[in-house]
Amino acid sequence: MDVVIVGGGVIGLLTARELRAAGVSVTVLERQSPGRESSWAGGGILSPINPWQVPEPITRLCSWSQRVYPDLARQLQESSGIDPEWQPSGMLLRVSPQDRQAIEAWGVKHGLKVQCLDAAAAVVAEPNLWEQGEAVLLPHVAHIRNPRLLAALLRDVELSGVKVLAQHPVRYIDIADGRVRAVETEQGRFRADCYVVAAGAWSEQLASLTGLNLPVQPVRGQMLVFDGEPGWLNHIVLDQGQYLIPRRDGRILAGSTVEYAGFDKSTTADGGAQLAGFAHGLLPLLRKCSIERHWAGLRPGSPQGIPCIGRHPAVGNLYFNCGHFRNGLVMGPASARLLADLALGRPPIVAPQDYAIQAVTGCD
Numbered sequence: 001m002d003v004v005i006v007g008g009g010v011i012g013l014l015t016a017r018e019l020r021a022a023g024v025s026v027t028v029l030e031r032q033s034p035g036r037e038s039s040w041a042g043g044g045i046l047s048p049i050n051p052w053q054v055p056e057p058i059t060r061l062c063s064w065s066q067r068v069y070p071d072l073a074r075q076l077q078e079s080s081g082i083d084p085e086w087q088p089s090g091m092l093l094r095v096s097p098q099d100r101q102a103i104e105a106w107g108v109k110h111g112l113k114v115q116c117l118d119a120a121a122a123v124v125a126e127p128n129l130w131e132q133g134e135a136v137l138l139p140h141v142a143h144i145r146n147p148r149l150l151a152a153l154l155r156d157v158e159l160s161g162v163k164v165l166a167q168h169p170v171r172y173i174d175i176a177d178g179r180v181r182a183v184e185t186e187q188g189r190f191r192a193d194c195y196v197v198a199a200g201a202w203s204e205q206l207a208s209l210t211g212l213n214l215p216v217q218p219v220r221g222q223m224l225v226f227d228g229e230p231g232w233l234n235h236i237v238l239d240q241g242q243y244l245i246p247r248r249d250g251r252i253l254a255g256s257t258v259e260y261a262g263f264d265k266s267t268t269a270d271g272g273a274q275l276a277g278f279a280h281g282l283l284p285l286l287r288k289c290s291i292e293r294h295w296a297g298l299r300p301g302s303p304q305g306i307p308c309i310g311r312h313p314a315v316g317n318l319y320f321n322c323g324h325f326r327n328g329l330v331m332g333p334a335s336a337r338l339l340a341d342l343a344l345g346r347p348p349i350v351a352p353q354d355y356a357i358q359a360v361t362g363c364d
């Protein structure tokens with residue numbers, strides 16, 4: 001069996017890895033350079049930012065992925081020589097008393113440890129935060145350095161025999177008798193037994209070539225990185241929907257905005273000021289260090305953030321794995337496995353109905 005995957009972000013590359021591991025011959029067609037869009041731009045938190053509020057289908061994929069991430073990171077480091085810096089730092093949340101109750105109930109339901117810290121314990125956990133108060137710690141939450149994850153993943157899949165072709169934008173999908181015959185790029189036609197669209201925020205454009213109206217749209221997110229020092233921050237810290245993430249080398253990321261601005265990926269002075277204000281307010285040490293970089297990426301937004309993972313309703317050999325919105329890095333491993341299970345006719349790791357295109361689009 002051979003498969004063509006359209007899109008070389010975290011979802012396309014993890015899907016390629018899963019299929020390759022099952023002996024499939026895989027080609028990834030990437031519009032520009034692999035792993036340089038949303039998957040590069042993200043923060044790398046391996047959890048939804050308000051995990052107790054997301055719908056169950058998201059929790060299911062996140063939980064599965066969280067279990068495999070330590071091994072995945074180790075395997076990728078071994079095969080590629082690039083350390084993706086999987087870091088089990090835990091996530092500290094500053095929340096209201098009502099939210100604290102909801103988080104505790106969610107923790108009990110999912111068998112996850114939730115530590116409620118009084119103000120003194122919160123100071124011990126994060127001595128440098130400006131305003132201290134009660135906090136909740138989710139010790140199981142890790143983060144990963146996503147640009148390194150993508151570099152490691154790319155090398156890993158290429159070493160395993162996956163063909164990754166950069167600068168190959170897919171412009172046309174040739175369909176006859178309910179099956180894709182080929183996808184077309186400026187460099188020529190590519191034929192396979194089966195095709196997967198994993199084109200992130202651009203997946204809707206590809207879906208529309210097949211007559212499908214997929215509710216995936218770009219949602220811009222801006223981020224900053226500060227040139228901090230190791231030890232300034234111990235955990236991911238989440239406050240009012242914004243967050244700081246400590247990298248191993250002392251850099252600290254601040255994120256992120258949520259903006260509906262079409263495919264415009266530019267950064268804005270307002271977005272930068274908002275993030276800098278948040279970061280300076282939460283961790284005053286950051287006031288004395290420079291902002292190394294300010295960037296934006298386009299999340300593949302979808303209704304409720306539930307991804308589309310499954311077969312096209314009318315085209316037998318065409319699958320979608322897209323629409324991961326704010327949680328593609330954490331849901332990626334499970335989404336890739338589920339897609340491979342469906343395409344290969346294996347028992348799926350989770351019940352697939354909630355991610356079926358019919359469920360997401362409401363069409364038959």
Ligand SMILES: Cc1cc2nc3c(=O)[nH]c(=O)nc-3n(C[C@H](O)[C@H](O)[C@H](O)COP(=O)(O)OP(=O)(O)OC[C@H]3O[C@@H](n4cnc5c(N)ncnc54)[C@H](O)[C@@H]3O)c2cc1C
Binds near residue numbers: 006221
């Ligand atoms: C600021 C920000 C912060 C984030 N933080 C987190 C986080 O902390 N944790 C988390 O889990 N998630 C986070 N995310 C979300 C996460 O990054 C995305 O859900 C995930 O990267 C989506 O992966 P993808 O492979 O579907 O999309 P992408 O990485 O965008 O990849 C899609 C690829 O398809 C290619 N493509 C598009 N059209 C075509 C075509 N016609 N032909 C060929 N190739 C094509 C694109 O060039 C691109 O490389 C964040 C996102 C942003 C922007």
